Amino acid sequence: MTARTDKELLHAAVDGALTDDEAARLRERLAEEASLRAEADRLRQLAGVVDSLGPEDLPESFSDRVMEAVARSHPEPATWRGRVRARLDQLLGRVPGHLQQERPGEAFVRWNTGWAGGGGIVAKKALWAAAGLAVVIILGVVYFNGTRTVDQDAQGTIGGAERYRGTQPSGVAVTEGDVQKFLQSDVFDRIIKDERVLKLLENKEARALLAEEGMAELCARAAVKAGLTDEEVANALRGDGFRGVMADSEAAAELTSRGLLVSLAHPDVLMALRDETTRNMLLDPEVAAELQKQGVQEGLKDPELVEIAIKESKGKGSAVERRKLAENADLDAALKENKLRVLLANDTIGAALRADTKLAVMVAQPRFASVIGNAKVRALLNDKAWETAARGQKLQVMLDDTEFAADLARNKNLQLMLGNPDVLSAIQNPEFMEALHSNRALSAALNSSALDSALARKKAAKK
Amino acid sequence: MSFEVGADDDLDCVERCLRGETAAFRPLVERYQRLLFTVALRMLGDREQAADAAQTAFVRAYLKLQTFDRGHKFFSWLYRILVNECLNLRRAAGRFEPLGATLAAREDPAAGLEQQELREAVQAALLRLPSAQREAVVLRHYGGLSYHEMAEVLHVPEKTIKSRLYSARQRLGELLLGWGERP
Numbered sequence: 186m187t188a189r190t191d192k193e194l195l196h197a198a199v200d201g202a203l204t205d206d207e208a209a210r211l212r213e214r215l216a217e218e219a220s221l222r223a224e225a226d227r228l229r230q231l232a233g234v235v236d237s238l239g240p241e242d243l244p245e246s247f248s249d250r251v252m253e254a255v256a257r258s259h260p261e262p263a264t265w266r267g268r269v270r271a272r273l274d275q276l277l278g279r280v281p282g283h284l285q286q287e288r289p290g291e292a293f294v295r296w297n298t299g300w301a302g303g304g305g306i307v308a309k310k311a312l313w314a315a316a317g318l319a320v321v322i323i324l325g326v327v328y329f330n331g332t333r334t335v336d337q338d339a340q341g342t343i344g345g346a347e348r349y350r351g352t353q354p355s356g357v358a359v360t361e362g363d364v365q366k367f368l369q370s371d372v373f374d375r376i377i378k379d380e381r382v383l384k385l386l387e388n389k390e391a392r393a394l395l396a397e398e399g400m401a402e403l404c405a406r407a408a409v410k411a412g413l414t415d416e417e418v419a420n421a422l423r424g425d426g427f428r429g430v431m432a433d434s435e436a437a438a439e440l441t442s443r444g445l446l447v448s449l450a451h452p453d454v455l456m457a458l459r460d461e462t463t464r465n466m467l468l469d470p471e472v473a474a475e476l477q478k479q480g481v482q483e484g485l486k487d488p489e490l491v492e493i494a495i496k497e498s499k500g501k502g503s504a505v506e507r508r509k510l511a512e513n514a515d516l517d518a519a520l521k522e523n524k525l526r527v528l529l530a531n532d533t534i535g536a537a538l539r540a541d542t543k544l545a546v547m548v549a550q551p552r553f554a555s556v557i558g559n560a561k562v563r564a565l566l567n568d569k570a571w572e573t574a575a576r577g578q579k580l581q582v583m584l585d586d587t588e589f590a591a592d593l594a595r596n597k598n599l600q601l602m603l604g605n606p607d608v609l610s611a612i613q614n615p616e617f618m619e620a621l622h623s624n625r626a627l628s629a630a631l632n633s634s635a636l637d638s639a640l641a642r643k644k645a646a647k648k
Numbered sequence: 649m650s651f652e653v654g655a656d657d658d659l660d661c662v663e664r665c666l667r668g669e670t671a672a673f674r675p676l677v678e679r680y681q682r683l684l685f686t687v688a689l690r691m692l693g694d695r696e697q698a699a700d701a702a703q704t705a706f707v708r709a710y711l712k713l714q715t716f717d718r719g720h721k722f723f724s725w726l727y728r729i730l731v732n733e734c735l736n737l738r739r740a741a742g743r744f745e746p747l748g749a750t751l752a753a754r755e756d757p758a759a760g761l762e763q764q765e766l767r768e769a770v771q772a773a774l775l776r777l778p779s780a781q782r783e784a785v786v787l788r789h790y791g792g793l794s795y796h797e798m799a800e801v802l803h804v805p806e807k808t809i810k811s812r813l814y815s816a817r818q819r820l821g822e823l824l825l826g827w828g829e830r831p
Contacts, residue, residue, distance in 0.1 A: 196814055200788060202795055231821050235789050237763070238770050241686045244699045248677045251706045255673055258707050407700065408736040487808055488780060489815075512807075582736055588708075 191218075195225055199232045258402075359629040367626035368639040376617045377643060385611035386631075386640060394602040395611075395621070396631035403592060403599070404612060405622035412583025414618070417574040419609045426568025431600045433561040441594035445556060448541050449565060450581035452572065457537035458557060459566045466528050468554045475525045476549035480515025485545035491538050494520060498529035658722035665713055673710055680723060681706075683791060684730050690786040691734040693775045701737055705730035720800065727791065727801045731783055738779065773823040781816035784809055 194211045197203050203211065215222050244250075367373055376382045385391050394400070404413060412418045421427055430436045430446075440446040448454050457463045466472065475481060484490040490513065493506045497520055502510065511517050519525045528534055538544055547553055556562060565571055574580040584590055592599050602608050612618050620627045630636045657675075664672035684705060688698035708729050709716075716725055774782055783802060787793045799806045821827035 192814070193810065196810065196817070200795070200813070227821065227825070227827065228817070231817060231825060232789075234766065234824055235770060235785065235820060238690065238767050238790070240682055240790075241689050241695075241698075243682055243685050244695070247685065247699065247703075248674065248681055251677045251681065251703050252674055254703055254707045255677075255710045256670060258711050407704065407733070487804065488778075489808070489811060586736055587732070 191221055192224070195221070195228050198225075199228055359625045361635070363626040364630045364633050364635050367624060367630055368635060372616065372620050372624070373627075373639070376614060376620065377640070379611075379614045379617070381607075381610040382614050382617045383640075385607045386636060388607045391602075391605050391607040391611075392631045392636075394598055394605060395608055396628055397598050397602075399592075400599070400602065401621045401628055403589060404618065406586060406589060408582045408586040409589050410618065412579045413609065413612050414615070415574070415577065415579040416613075417570075417577045418580045418583065419613070420570045421568070421574035421580060422603045422609060423606050424568050424570035426565035426571045428604045429561045430565050431604050433559065436556070436559045436561045437600060438594070439552060439556045439559070440562065441590065441600075443547065443550065443552070443556070444543060444590060445547055446593070447581055447584035447590065448544055448547055449562075449571075450575045450584050451537070451540040451544075452575040453533075453536040453540035454544055455566060455572055455575055457533045460533060463531060463533045463537075464557065466531065466534065467548050468557065469524060469528075471522075471524050472528055473549050473551075473553070475519045475522055476545050478515040478519060480513045481519050481525075482546055482549065484513045484516035485538060486542045488539070488542060490516065491542070495529050495535045495538070498526045659718060662713055662716060662718075662722060665710065673706075676709075676722070676726075677706055680726060684726070687727070687786050687791050688730060688734055690771070690774055690790050691731070691782060692737060693771055697737055701730060701733045705733050708733070721797070724793075724797055724800045727787065727793070728803075731787075731801065735779060769824060773820050776823060777816055777819055781812050781819065784812040785816045785820070788813060 191211075191214055194203065194207055194214070197207065198211060215225060377386065385395070395404075403409060430440060440449070449458070457467065476485070484494065490510070493502060493510050494516060496502045496506060497510055510520070520529070529538070571580075584593075593603075612621075630639075658679075661672045661676050681702065684702040685698055688701040688705075689695060692698050692701060705726060709726050712729075716722065774785065777785065780802075784798065787798050787801060793801065795806045795809050798809045802809065818827070
């Protein structure tokens with residue numbers, strides 16, 4: 186039995202993961218060897234110290250807060266029928282069926298009878314007329330959302346947003362009175378004193394983008410909010426590099442849907458791909474063939490194995506590390522190939538692989554060479570504002586948010602919104618962001634002519 | 649700390665939520681809230697952020713319930729969402745804070761510390777660990793997960809979990825008990 190195995194047994198004992206046989210073996214070894222007993226004592230002491238932090242008391246009313254947040258959220262129905270029903274719920278100003286507390290099957294009955302609930306029988310004829318009209322509109326919306334691609338013309342922006350006019354993110358109707366009340370509130374007075382917010386509110390296209398359903402919630406996500414309110418990230422998004430990529434439908438689709446954009450937000454990856462020598466090494470078809478092997482892919486996603494592989498490629502791996510490497514036959518064999526060895530021994534590429542464990546997966550994709558060869562992507566690689574933001578990390582954290590990345594890949598309006606300077610400036614105002622996220626009347630006001638009137642009144646009063 | 653919860657109970661709640669019964673999510677929240685909050689706090693070191701992370705994890709889980717694979721345990725899936733959320737918040741907040749000079753300078757840092765100081769020292773030491781190691785220690789010691797469950801949550805092989813725990817404990821031993829470099 187090796188010392189390493191002894192230590193593994195000790196750790197398994199601390200974790201309560203020994204089999205009966207292993208426990209017996211460990212007892213024997215402890216009886217034999219004083220140094221192992223000392224090691225066991227040390228480990229027990231450490232476990233005691235670590236475990237001295239017990240479970241924590243929850244913040245007050247935590248479960249109520251969570252359930253309130255859950256009730257405000259919108260699970261996206263999985264089927265087109267569900268999406269249509271949800272849109273119908275919204276248009277008719279009722280709580281979506283999947284958020285209501287109801288008996289199983291009740292939603293089906295409601296869908297099939299037009300029963301709107303709320304304590305009274307709705308005039309069926311009128312309801313069916315409204316529902317018929319709504320379905321026509323809804324199918325348009327579902328089609329618009331579900332099938333459009335990023336290369337669609339930007340002209341769809343306002344039209345798309347207008348189709349949502351009158352609908353609210355939570356599914357609970359916001360009345361004209363709610364909007365008016367908000368426009369007369371102190372919050373509204375305060376936020377329009379900020380020139381950035383005022384400029385946004387006077388820009389109808391920017392307003393419409395921000396009023397898109399789900400946009401406020403997306404912007405309020407911790408990682409997204411931290412990114413968008415960071416000046417360096419905002420500069421990068423306003424910059425020619427990012428806007429150029431977003432305007433190029435093929436580049437935008439490739440980068441966002443394959444998750445490559447977040448890789449390009451790692452400064453070390455940026456450096457590796459910007460440099461012609463290292464770029465050519467990564468684009469070598471033989472390297473890609475090695476990287477496509479399953480074991481190599483798995484190995485290079487494990488930060489510890491990446492370190493070992495890099496050391497081994499430089500001939501600096503220890504015996505223990507070589508044994509660990511040998512457990513991954515594909516990676517071990519690949520490192521005996523000259524090209525992969527040279528690749529991993531390159532410090533710039535090593536830094537890139539350490540920075541982004543998904544990079545090896547990306548490089549192995551057949552489309553990688555053409556994506557990196559795209560003129561707009563190359564411009565992004567050399568964009569100074571993008572590089573500065575990448576060094577600050579908030580950009581990569583934002584792009585690494587899976588829901589944000591997924592939306593970015595399929596939602597042209599989000600891409601346009603991120604490239605809109607007025608939106609980017611206005612959302613730097615925390616009170617505006619908070620109101621946008623928490624006050625549905627503000628979202629509704631963005632698509633309302635009442636906002637134009639209120640702004641005109643404020644201007645007139647100022648004069 | 650560990651959980652002995654019937655997976656069937658969880659699945660029943662999930663099914664009811666998917667049928668539109670939002671209130672059926674509450675038992676899941678009440679069952680896992682303390683554990684999720686504790687894990688988030690150990691990962692992030694800040695109560696407010698931990699509460700945000702735990703709440704966001706629950707909401708995201710609710711929103712994505714239809715993607716939950718019934719072949720897995722609900723809490724493993726929930727943990728995965730929480731761990732991602734913590735990583736996002738942690739990276740958004742910047743790099744790790746340095747360990748307090750007083751503690752780092754002690755020859756045997758944990759010796760003679762009062763309970764509160766010890767708790768603070770352990771939390772600070774956890775924050776000094778690389779993310780992958782911290783996840784392993786937190787899920788094992790504060791989440792009570794087995795190697796197999798941790799591997800499922802973190803999407804890595806069990807041997808990687810063991811390796812990370814080993815490395816993490818070496819580092820914690822150095823930081824908290826003055827182990828020093830050992831082979």
